[in-house]
Amino acid sequence: MKQQEKHKAGFVNIIGNPNVGKSTLMNAMVGERLSIITKKAQTTRHRILGIVNTDSYQIVFSDTPGIISPAYELQEAMMKFVQSALDDADILIYMVETGEKKLRNEKFFRRINRTDIPVLVLLNKIDKSSQETVMREMAYWREKLPQAEVIPVSALERFNIDKVFDRIVELLPEGPPYFPKDQLTDKTERFFVNESIREKILLHYRKEIPYSVEVETESFKESDRLIRIRAVIMVERDSQKGILIGHKGKGLKRVGSEARKDLEKFFGKKIFLELHVKVNKNWRKDKDKLRRFGYES
Ligand code: GDP
Ligand code: MG
Numbered sequence: 099m100k101q102q103e104k105h106k107a108g109f110v111n112i113i114g115n116p117n118v119g120k121s122t123l124m125n126a127m128v129g130e131r132l133s134i135i136t137k138k139a140q141t142t143r144h145r146i147l148g149i150v151n152t153d154s155y156q157i158v159f160s161d162t163p164g165i166i167s168p169a170y171e172l173q174e175a176m177m178k179f180v181q182s183a184l185d186d187a188d189i190l191i192y193m194v195e196t197g198e199k200k201l202r203n204e205k206f207f208r209r210i211n212r213t214d215i216p217v218l219v220l221l222n223k224i225d226k227s228s229q230e231t232v233m234r235e236m237a238y239w240r241e242k243l244p245q246a247e248v249i250p251v252s253a254l255e256r257f258n259i260d261k262v263f264d265r266i267v268e269l270l271p272e273g274p275p276y277f278p279k280d281q282l283t284d285k286t287e288r289f290f291v292n293e294s295i296r297e298k299i300l301l302h303y304r305k306e307i308p309y310s311v312e313v314e315t316e317s318f319k320e321s322d323r324l325i326r327i328r329a330v331i332m333v334e335r336d337s338q339k340g341i342l343i344g345h346k347g348k349g350l351k352r353v354g355s356e357a358r359k360d361l362e363k364f365f366g367k368k369i370f371l372e373l374h375v376k377v378n379k380n381w382r383k384d385k386d387k388l389r390r391f392g393y394e395s
Contacts, residue, residue, distance in 0.1 A: 106155040106270040108188030113210075118195040119222040123253040124148050124161040127263060149277055155267055156275040160187075184209060189269050190217045191262075192246065196227040196235055210243070216269045217246035220262065225252040287365070288315040291327055294360045295373070298353040299331070299342070307341060310334045312378075326370045327361075332378040339375045350375065 112120045128148035148159040184190070192210055210217060219239050224232045232250050239248045247265070251258040292313040300308040310333055317328040331353075333339050343350045350373055358371045 103154060104272040105274060106267070107158075107273045107275050108156075108270045109158045109160060109186055109276075110189045110191060110266055111160045111184070111187035112191045112193060113184070114191075114193035115195075115198065118193045118198065119253040120193050121161050123191070123193060123220065123222070123251075123259075124159050126253050126256055126259050127157075127159055151275070151279045155270055156277065156279065157266060157270065158276055184213065187215055188271055189266055190215055191220055192217055192243070193220045193222055194239065195223045196221060196231060197223075211245070217243065218262065218265065219243055219246045219248045220253075221248060221250045222253050224250045224257065225255050287320075288318050290364060291315045291318065291329060291357075291361060294364070295329055295331065295353060295357045297360075298356045301356075302349070302352060303342065307333075307338055310338055311342070320367070324368045324370060325361075325365060326372075328372045329374070331373065331375045333375060334377070334379055336377055339377055342375050 112124055114120050125148070128150055148161065150157040150159070190210065190213065221232065221235055221239060227235075236248050236250060239246070249258060249262055249265075251262060253259065292315055295313045296308075296311065299311055299313075312332045313329055314332065315327060315329045317326070319326045331342065333342060341349070342353075344352075354371050354373045358369045361369045361371070
C-alpha cells in the first residue's frame with residue numbers, strides 16, 4: 099500500500115555575521131524582495147519572516163540581523179533576535195562568506211556547535227573566489243563544524259540555491275502549516291514602507307546618518323488605485339535633520355521619490371508618499387521607544 103506523503107512545515111533560520119548575504123539568500127529563496135539589502139552592516143535590524151508555500155509543505159524562513167556583541171541597547175536587542183532565531187529553528191542556516199575567518203562571537207559559535215537541529219553551513223560569495231580558496235575554506239568549516247553540511251553557494255548568482263532549497267525540503271519535519279497558505283510574511287504593510295525608506299537613506303547618506311535614523315509610518319490609507327502614506331524619519335540631532343533634508347530639500351526628495359517607486363512596484367498601486375523629518379533624541383537608547391518601533395519580541 100502506498101502511503102500518502104504527510105505535510106511538512108518548519109522554521110528555517112538564517113544567521114551569520116553582518117554582510118555575508120543572509121538577506122540576499124532569503125530573497126532568492128522566497129522570490130520577493132522582503133529584506134532590504136545594502137553593503138552596510140546592520141541593514142537588517144528586525145527578524146523578518148519569508149514564507150514559501152506549496153500543497154505539500156510550508157517553509158518559514160527567518161532572516162536575522164548579523165551576529166554582533168552588545169555595545170549599546172540597540173545591539174543588545176538585535177542579539178536577542180539572533181538568540182530567538184536559534185531557539186525556534188527546525189533547520190539552521192549558518193551563512194559565512196569566502197575570506198571570512200574570524201568568528202566575531204565565540205560564545206555564539208559554541209552554541210551552534212552544540213545544537214541538535216540540522217545545520218547547513220553555506221559558504222557564500224564563491225563567485226568572488228578561486229576554486230582553490232573555496233575548497234580550502236569548505237575544509238575549514240567542515241573541521242570547525244563536523245555536524246553540519248557545508249555547501250558552497252552564490253546567493254547573488256543563485257548558484258546552488260535550488261540544491262539548498264531541495265535539501266531544506268528533505269530536512270523539514272512533518273507537521274501542519276504555521277501560517278495561512280496565502281501569507282508571504284509576518285510583517286505589516288507599514289513595516290515594508292519603513293524599510294524601503296530606510297534602505298534609501300542607507301544608500302545615499304554617509305557616516306552616522308543611516309545608523310541614527312528610524313522610520314515610522316504614521317498613516318497608510320489604501321483605496322482602489324492609490325495608497326496615501328505619511329511617514330516620519332526620526333533623527334537624533336538637529337544637525338542630522340539638516341543633512342537628511344539637504345540643500346533646498348533635495349536629499350529628502352530623492353529618498354522619497356526612490357522609495358515611492360519601489361513601493362509602487364511592491365504594492366502594485368500608485369503611491370502618494372509624504373515624508374517628514376523629526377528630531378527624537380536618543381531613540382536608540384530608549385527602551386520604550388525601541389519597543390514601540392518593534393525591536394522587542
Ligand atoms: P546580510 O547583512 O548578511 O543580510 O547581507 P546582504 O544580503 O545585505 O548582502 C550584503 C552584500 O553582499 C550586498 O552588497 C550583496 O549584494 C552582497 N552579496 C550577497 N550575496 C552575494 C554573492 O553570492 N556574491 C557576491 N559577490 N556578493 C553577494
Ligand atoms: Mg540582512
